[in-house]
Amino acid sequence: MKLHGSMTVENNTLSIGGVSCLDLAQKYSTPLYVFDEELIRNNCREYVNYFKVNENKNKVAYAGKAFLPIYMCKLINEENLCLDVVSGGELYTAYKAGFPMENILFHGNNKTIDEIKLGIDLGVGRFVVDNFYELDLIEKICIENNKTQKIYFRITPGIEAHTHDYIKTGQIDSKFGFTLTNGELYDAIKKILNYKNIKLVGLHAHIGSQIFDIEPFLDEVDIMLNLVKEIKEKYNVDLTEIDLGGGIGVYYSKNDKPKTIKDFCEAIISKADETCKKLNIELPTLIIEPGRSIIANAGSTLYTVGSIKDIKDIRTYVSVDGGMTDNIRPSLYQAKYECSVVNKIGNNKGNNVTIAGKCCESGDILIGDIDIMKIESGDILITTSTGAYGYSMSSNYNKIPKAAVVSVINGEEKLICKRQSYEDLLLLEMQ
Numbered sequence: 001m002k003l004h005g006s007m008t009v010e011n012n013t014l015s016i017g018g019v020s021c022l023d024l025a026q027k028y029s030t031p032l033y034v035f036d037e038e039l040i041r042n043n044c045r046e047y048v049n050y051f052k053v054n055e056n057k058n059k060v061a062y063a064g065k066a067f068l069p070i071y072m073c074k075l076i077n078e079e080n081l082c083l084d085v086v087s088g089g090e091l092y093t094a095y096k097a098g099f100p101m102e103n104i105l106f107h108g109n110n111k112t113i114d115e116i117k118l119g120i121d122l123g124v125g126r127f128v129v130d131n132f133y134e135l136d137l138i139e140k141i142c143i144e145n146n147k148t149q150k151i152y153f154r155i156t157p158g159i160e161a162h163t164h165d166y167i168k169t170g171q172i173d174s175k176f177g178f179t180l181t182n183g184e185l186y187d188a189i190k191k192i193l194n195y196k197n198i199k200l201v202g203l204h205a206h207i208g209s210q211i212f213d214i215e216p217f218l219d220e221v222d223i224m225l226n227l228v229k230e231i232k233e234k235y236n237v238d239l240t241e242i243d244l245g246g247g248i249g250v251y252y253s254k255n256d257k258p259k260t261i262k263d264f265c266e267a268i269i270s271k272a273d274e275t276c277k278k279l280n281i282e283l284p285t286l287i288i289e290p291g292r293s294i295i296a297n298a299g300s301t302l303y304t305v306g307s308i309k310d311i312k313d314i315r316t317y318v319s320v321d322g323g324m325t326d327n328i329r330p331s332l333y334q335a336k337y338e339c340s341v342v343n344k345i346g347n348n349k350g351n352n353v354t355i356a357g358k359c360c361e362s363g364d365i366l367i368g369d370i371d372i373m374k375i376e377s378g379d380i381l382i383t384t385s386t387g388a389y390g391y392s393m394s395s396n397y398n399k400i401p402k403a404a405v406v407s408v409i410n411g412e413e414k415l416i417c418k419r420q421s422y423e424d425l426l427l428l429e430m431q
């Protein structure tokens with residue numbers, strides 16, 4: 001297992017942020033998500049620094065879908081990031097956290113009327129408009145409420161990046177955005193010329209998630225900047241903001257070879273500089289929306305090992321007290337993770353086991369065939385890099401309560417989200 005951020009090992013026992021994982025498991029029970037606050041803040045600072053937020057007035061908008069408790073809204077605001085939300089629920093969370101609404105980008109391929117009303121009412125900075133239906137609704141609601149709204153158009157740039165099919169978004173056959181090749185984008189621009197309460201200020205594209213190559217992002221920069229020039233020439237519309245979507249892929253397990261935040265940002269910034277010079281246009285404000293590369297490696301999950309089933313010459317199933325309810329990614333995307341026993345770090349490996357969850361599904365397997373130290377019932381197991389799309393995609397399947405979340409820094413822990421109780425599970429049910 002690779003150690004990330006403030007993870008340290010003493011007497012074979014793992015600590016994060018100076019707090020022993022054994023103590024955390026004992027105090028808060030398991031499953032438990034543990035977040036390394038120092039690493040989250042460092043990742044934010046790297047993005048702010050290398051994406052030239054202060055120097056060039058570029059913007060880094062954290063993608064809330066990765067993990068968005070109130071705690072994260074406050075933290076990213078302190079670190080001078082903007083926020084990308086994709087639903088009324090995420091928007092409301094940010095609002096309750098006191099997040100500045102002007103710094104919010106509101107995404108979504110099918111925002112409901114109520115969500116659009118809420119966004120306009122709260123004064124979100126930018127709507128990322130996905131389609132004609134939404135465009136007309138925003139104009140109508142703005143007129144009714146005597147408001148104006150700044151927007152970007154989301155486009156599908158026709159870039160096929162190498163990642164899992166479910167998390168590709170830039171290809172033409174996608175549910176997201178205005179398609180470039182069939183002229184939809186130009187029709188949308190013509191339409192907006194007659195709209196009084198909407199101001200188009202930029203374009204957005206997102207080519208997909210967990211991408212390791214920088215090249216497709218540079219192709220995206222090229223396409224977007226060429227569009228800025230073309231749209232100015234054809235329609236006399238100044239697009240001053242270009243949003244390039246999500247961040248770079250991260251390390252989950254040993255075959256992953258991620259680029260650094262620095263390399264990723266620097267490559268984009270220099271490609272944009274070079275392209276603007278070539279096209280003889282002014283450099284627009286660049287926006288990027290990283291989720292995973294800010295939070296994935298900063299989160300880990302602690303589990304207690306229960307049943308161990310050894311099927312001779314076939315497989316050993318080690319079952320833990322969580323599973324697909326707290327981490328759906330292995331079942332959904334065949335995502336690979338690493339794990340270890342928190343008080344046996346460094347012990348000899350040589351045991352091949354499969355880590356299974358407790359749901360009533362054969363597919364509830366967290367890690368298949370891992371070479372690990374000897375595991376016994378009662379051990380505390382840690383899976384690393386579970387910070388992104390873990391808690392945010394968690395469910396109550398089998399009526400399993402959601403796990404608690406803590407953050408740790410400088411030897412102290414903070415409870416971020418309480419564990420659900422059985423009573424909480426029944427809160428919405430009529431008795």
Ligand SMILES: Cc1ncc(COP(=O)(O)O)c(C=O)c1O
Pocket residue numbers: 063066084107169206208209210245246247248289290291292293388
């Ligand atoms: C529109 C948009 N922006 C940003 C992100 C965040 O991407 P990532 O977590 O890979 O940085 C996503 C997720 O794929 C997205 O759909």
Ligand SMILES: N[C@@H](CCCC[NH3+])C(=O)O
Pocket residue numbers: 065167209210329333388389
């Ligand atoms: N939820 C996905 C990422 C895609 C979400 C955003 N478009 C994952 O866990 O990898």
